[in-house]
Amino acid sequence: MADLWVQYSQISLVVLLIGTNDLGRRRDVADIVRDVERLHALLHARHAFTVSVAIPASGFTERDGDANEKRVAVNDKLEEFCKEREACLAFVAAGEFQKELMAPDSLHYNEAGYKELGEKIARVIAPFLVE
Numbered sequence: 001m002a003d004l005w006v007q008y009s010q011i012s013l014v015v016l017l018i019g020t021n022d023l024g025r026r027r028d029v030a031d032i033v034r035d036v037e038r039l040h041a042l043l044h045a046r047h048a049f050t051v052s053v054a055i056p057a058s059g060f061t062e063r064d065g066d067a068n069e070k071r072v073a074v075n076d077k078l079e080e081f082c083k084e085r086e087a088c089l090a091f092v093a094a095g096e097f098q099k100e101l102m103a104p105d106s107l108h109y110n111e112a113g114y115k116e117l118g119e120k121i122a123r124v125i126a127p128f129l130v131e
Contacts, residue, residue, distance in 0.1 A: 013089075013128070014043050015121055017053040019074055024060060024107055029073045036074075037081055044087040051125055052078050053117070056094035059106025090124045 016039060022032045040050050054075040061068040075093075082088035094117065099106075101113030109117060 011043075011046070011048045013049045013051070013125065015051045015053060015125070016040065017117075019055040019071075019078075020058070020107060023055065023067045023070055023074075026067075029070050029077070032070075032074050033077045033081075036078060040081070040085070040088060044085065048087075049128070050082075050088050051090050051092060051121065052082050052088060053092045053121065054078070054094040056109065056117070057097035058108070059097070059099065059102055062097050089128055092121055092124050095120075 016036065018036055018039070019032050022035075036052070040052070043050050055071045057068070057071065061071050079091040082091040098113070101109055101116060103110045103113075
């Protein structure tokens with residue numbers, strides 16, 4: 001399905017914030033990284049640029065040391081991945097855990113959290129956008 005969407009879309013830039021739910025599902029670091037890298041590669045093959053956003057710290061990762069170690073490992077690997085690929089324009093660090101920016105599930109951002117993250121992403125991608 002994702003391949004069909006990419007194949008028939010005329011997209012030029014995709015911002016990927018993925019992997020948060022994978023931590024909650026206890027997936028392995030290698031599996032998460034592989035899947036995210038595959039999605040980047042699929043988009044790059046269709047001539048789209050990507051921006052990778054780090055898996056943010058959350059109440060879940062604050063409480064679960066194993067999940068936090070995985071989060072850090074995935075983010076490190078994705079940051080390295082982006083540095084090695086010209087079509088990945090940037091890796092955006094999500095920042096430290098701030099309870100007031102989290103939804104009740106403490107895994108995802110609330111409206112204010114996504115607004116703050118969106119503004120950060122906008123600052124990173126603005127130089128790449130053409131009017």
